[in-house]
Amino acid sequence: MIVAAGGDRPALAAKAATSTIPIVFTGSDFPVKVGLVASLSRPGGNVTGASLFTSELEAKKLTLLRELVPQARLIAMLVNPTNPSAETDIEDVQKAAAAVGQRIFLLRAISDQDIVTAFETVVQRQANALLVAHDPIFLSRRDQFVALAARHAIPAIYEFREFVAAGGLMSYGTRITDNYRLGGTYAGRILKGAKPADMPVQQPTKFELVINLRTANVLGLDVPATLLARADEVIE
Helix, strand or coil, X not given: CEEECCCHHHHHHHHHXXXXXXXXXXXXXXXXCCXXXXXXXXXXXXXXXXXXXXXXXXXXXXXXXXXXXXXXXXXXXXXXXXXXXXXXXXXXXXXXXXXXXCEEEEEEXXXXXXXXXXXXXXXXXXXXXXXXXXXXXXXXXXXXXXXXXXXCCCCEEECCHHHHHCCCCEEEECCHHHHHHHHHHHHHHHHXXXXXXXXXXXXXXXXXXXXXXXXXXXXXXXCCHHHHHXXXXXXX
């Protein structure tokens, strides 16, 4: 059995390598769209797992960022163009921005240097905030993101609380640990004889908003009481 963590790419690579060994993924956004499974309810092959659902939340992240930084005239969005859901993420955020008259511009990064350059561009273009799209590569570089955001005093929103725990400003998304737990449960069931083809893809039921008040204070941001009241966790 193969447990594929870290988004669509590892799961797709595993599926390309075998059609017989059971595969459990823990972080796909569009398992049907990218070809991992035939349907969410009946995967129909040797692959099943847990969807992160993070891509559908990018427009919501823009709304939350605007609520925290209401004076933002220009917001940057950073994506990894190699992520299978990147174009969907961009389209969703562009539609949401257009609906409220928010100016945004797009940045792309696939390496450490790209990330550094992206933050420099945010400063050069005088953007007031940054939306970091979901991506496993970005998550693995969360310390770099947090350090650059602090150095350039840029309010940023991320996908997982791990960014905020590391000193980031705010996150909104699913709990990645929940998905790993679901993946482990499915792996156990398969080891006991269950077939991936008959195991529905699990979808998240909880989304959490996490705010780091210390970081907000350093940035000189006054977090609205309404936003704090909706937060699942506030780091002080």
